[in-house]
Amino acid sequence: MLYDVIIIGGSYAGLAAALPLARARRQLLIIDAGQRRNRFADRSHGFLTQDGAKAADIAAVAREQVLAYGTVQWLAASATGARPVENGFGVETDDGGLHTARRLVLAGGVVDTLPEVPGLAERWGRQVFHCPYCHGYELQQGRIGVLATSELAMHQALLLPDWGRTTLLLNDRFTPDAQQRAQLQARGVCIETGAVRAITGQADVRFDDGRVLAFDGLFTAPQSRVESPVARALGCEISTGPMGGVIQTDALKATTVANVFACGDAARLGGSVPLAVGDGTMAGLAAHRSLVFAPH
Numbered sequence: 490m491l492y493d494v495i496i497i498g499g500s501y502a503g504l505a506a507a508l509p510l511a512r513a514r515r516q517l518l519i520i521d522a523g524q525r526r527n528r529f530a531d532r533s534h535g536f537l538t539q540d541g542a543k544a545a546d547i548a549a550v551a552r553e554q555v556l557a558y559g560t561v562q563w564l565a566a567s568a569t570g571a572r573p574v575e576n577g578f579g580v581e582t583d584d585g586g587l588h589t590a591r592r593l594v595l596a597g598g599v600v601d602t603l604p605e606v607p608g609l610a611e612r613w614g615r616q617v618f619h620c621p622y623c624h625g626y627e628l629q630q631g632r633i634g635v636l637a638t639s640e641l642a643m644h645q646a647l648l649l650p651d652w653g654r655t656t657l658l659l660n661d662r663f664t665p666d667a668q669q670r671a672q673l674q675a676r677g678v679c680i681e682t683g684a685v686r687a688i689t690g691q692a693d694v695r696f697d698d699g700r701v702l703a704f705d706g707l708f709t710a711p712q713s714r715v716e717s718p719v720a721r722a723l724g725c726e727i728s729t730g731p732m733g734g735v736i737q738t739d740a741l742k743a744t745t746v747a748n749v750f751a752c753g754d755a756a757r758l759g760g761s762v763p764l765a766v767g768d769g770t771m772a773g774l775a776a777h778r779s780l781v782f783a784p785h
């Protein structure tokens with residue numbers, strides 16, 4: 490069967506793209522590998538009407554509502570490649586399937602690579618975070634550490650004093666110059682030098698020299714990478730920056746390849762659930778309009 494649209498990624502962005510298409514009674518296939526980026530965190534914050542809801546519940550209710558429309562199919566699988574076919578695209582999946590559609594929406598999110606500090610990965614999404622807007626408030630104005638991975642730690646270190654007493658842990662990753670020190674001082678940020686050996690306890694930072702500093706929470710910047718075999722196979726342009734890359738899109742969430750759209754974290758830096766839902770909605774509308782107004 491030739492679907493109208495295949496959506497790769499069935500989380501916030503992909504389901505938001507699906508909803509307007511489902512409501513136009515278009516034939517949809519959603520392919521999802523079940524690895525939501527925020528699966529390490531229990532609660533999600535900052536999405537209007539769902540502030541503090543369980544991240545899994547927001548995704549589950551969204552999926553249930555979208556699948557209630559009769560023209561939507563769900564496939565639990567991973568898309569491994571794609572190629573142009575007559576009137577559209579063929580998408581290969583790791584279960585050996587080949588699925589065809591006239592339009593594609595890429596909503597596969599990103600993969601985070603965390604700093605290799607023992608004890609950090611186990612605390613990701615619980616005591617170690619990257620987004621102050623998502624998890625800063627719950628630290629109750631407590632002690633916050635920013636674990637530097639590069640000079641970009643300046644960004645988190647300067648933001649975070651709004652959420653608690655902030656210490657920048659340089660961990661030999663960069664050395665602030667005089668201007669940066671003045672900026673940090675103006676925001677009341679303390680600076681700690683020395684290599685970090687491990688995170689233990691709640692969020693205790695152990696240094697190589699034996700010192701231990703206790704925090705209520707830590708922030709760090711992972712490398713966030715788009716891993717989209719479909720975007721790669723079709724030649725969608727992917728930008729790369731210091732924090733990772735994103736699939737290039739225009740204001741309508743169209744990629745650089747005709748009839749392929751992208752949304753959510755895969756197509757914007759610094760994404761969030763509400764931004765994924767907004768961008769996903771735009772991608773779904775744009776894919777629908779392209780089926781009507783530019784059918785080839």
Ligand code: FAD
Pocket residue numbers: 497498499500501502503520521522523524525526527528529530532533534535536566567568569596597598599601613614618620623624716717718752753754755760761762763765
């Ligand atoms: P995702 O939610 O990551 O979903 C992508 C989906 O696509 C996954 O199911 C994945 O398995 C699937 N997929 C990927 N590749 C393929 C493929 N090839 N084939 C098939 N399926 C594929 N944001 C907030 O707004 N509030 C918060 O409180 C918050 N907390 C967070 C906590 C943590 C620890 C992290 C890491 C992030 C948090 N975020 C939060 C950010 C939020 O998780 C993302 O912005 C959001 O999940 C992006 O949605 P998305 O649909 O683009 O991608």
Ligand code: MG
Pocket residue numbers: 497498499500501502503504596597598753
């Ligand atoms: Mg999605």
